[in-house]
Amino acid sequence: MNLESLNFYGFSFEPELKEEIQQVAVLKTIDAGIDLIKPQQFIKSIPLVLKGNIKILRSNDEGEELLLYHIEAGETCAITLNCCLGHVRSEIHAVTETTVEVLMIPVQKMEEWSSKYKSWRHFIFNSYHKRMMELLESLDNIAFHNMEERLEMYLLAKKQMLDKAVIDVTHKEIATDLHTSRVVISRLLKKMERERLIKLHRGSVELL
């Protein structure tokens, strides 16, 4: 693992910190569509994302889900820290959306670095802030927009994130992310296709 990849974060980590990261972090490459964190699981290490992105869903005990936000390159999920330090089971579900490269950092190290390094504190606070903003955005979506608008925003966000117009996703997967039924998604997508906003393919949606 080279230190250069850490500059990716845009935070000038102290040389000593970089050294420590290099010592304890485990570099992993993971395929798209893999569960990183399952609901009810105990977490002992947290990923720093170097490449690709991860989606974070909220799950209830019935296994119903709702997309909360995404973790992109250069970010981490600081909110998960709480759950880890408190030895509480995970209330969230993390799934890789693309192939990702991550550095897995043990939770104790993250805590240790928070008191040791100023740059790390900044990084963690910044991550908290980002997650909080995205959470508010997602709350706004649910409160103030109907399903059709939410679907449009969902697709646009995916297009931006993946940087391509053809999005590989099934109606069922969208329905899970937006916490609705597939019937509704199929109907809305069909309507959007008639309106020439999108083109439907099996297992993918093309934005026009």
Next chain:
DNA sequence: TCATTAACACGGG
């Protein structure tokens, strides 16, 4: 009115 659930048909891999 719009979402959900169940059910069914069709087609591709």
Next chain:
DNA sequence: CCCGTGTTAATGA
């Protein structure tokens, strides 16, 4: 055959 998709009918909020 299984899965993704499109559609309908019944029911409920």
